Amino acid sequence: MSKKLIMLVGVMLVAATFYILGGDYLTLDAIKGALSEAQGHYQSKPLIFALIYISTYAIIVSFYLPGPLFLNLLVGAVAGPAAGTVFALFGVTLGSLLAFMTARYFCHEWVENRFPEQSRKVTKAVKRSGWMYVTLMRLAPGIPVGLTNLLAGLSRINIVVFGLATLLGSIPWIIFYVLMGKQLMTMNSITNLLNIEILLVAGLLMALVLVSHWALQKMSSSKPV
Template sequence: MNRHIAKGLLFVGLVFSGVYLLRSLDAQLFQPAIIREYILSFGWIAPLVYIFLYTIRPLFFFPAVILSLAGGLTFGPWWGTFFDLIGATLGSFLAFGAARKLGRETMEKWTRGRLGKLDIYMNEQGFKAILFLRLIPLVPFDAVNYGAGLTRIRFRDYALATPLGILPGAFAYNYLGASLHQVFSPMFFMAIALVIALMIIPAGYKRWNRKTTNMVTMEGRRKI
């Protein structure tokens, strides 16, 4: 029991430490242009620095969107997306591992086994669940990282769904970041449209799929 409590407290401490550090940061550090200058100051290893920052980002809850914008502004939409994908994937693995190692057993103790249905669903449909959540930019990236680690989803499903799910958003925000070199240019407005579409399409598909499923179910009942 003491081991479970210690793990739980360590996990909670990790979360609150990250939130506190985020709140204490200089507001200038949230500007993509400032981040770009910092990354480029490392010269030829700048891409590695960017990947490293994205990898450790979940530990400090630094906004992923801002770092993605900085990536596009620094490396352009294509290379920015590539480096973004590597760093974001590694960072999601780090957060997932921390949640599973430090929080899973404690969560089971606190909920007294009430995660049963969620565990069964995530174990069977984990790939689809994570893929869909990743495709919706409005769902907090770190909430998915840490939340998945607290369930019994197979790491294989999580590891496969994560890069596939974040790829569209990574490109959209890196494209938007690259367009900041010429604000109000055609590229800028195309990037805005792409981000908006990325927010609308998954939600619209979910609503359409639910409506279609209900119609099929009702039709089946009528035939019976």
């Protein structure tokens, strides 16, 4: 099972646990108050907020630091689903490109020596399937996303193609977490987190992940023609 699928199931299990153990008694006033204040800053200076947010997101992704999940939820609550999705996609794509270029131009040999087996696997798969393989790795990665950026840098894939594949493959996950963040601003208790919209998107996303994971395994095991 992919790391992202486990994360998705984990988020839903946490919300369900809160519901079973008495989520109606949990207050979200403090969280919603902080988000409302951040929303005020965004509405007064949207460009500055966007630049700071995208830069922070890119740095976190490029160095493979924890935080993207929180940033996706935050921007969904503060900027809304449309703008939030755009900001998050810019951040994850820029950060992935920075890591990709670092591996290709500055530490190619180190990455190859540090991850020899993964390097050979990804290089061969990208050579056969190109952008499709990169896109599927974003949807159902068998290796961490941060490592994927580095390993893709060792292949001959065009940097623009890599960026577009990263953007495409990141869309479903970004939308899901941004919608979760948006829900934080409107719910009255933690139980409201699991509304019909979220459950529908989660169901479609899980189906997409399973199909992508199967396709990724087929591509990795297939022999070149």
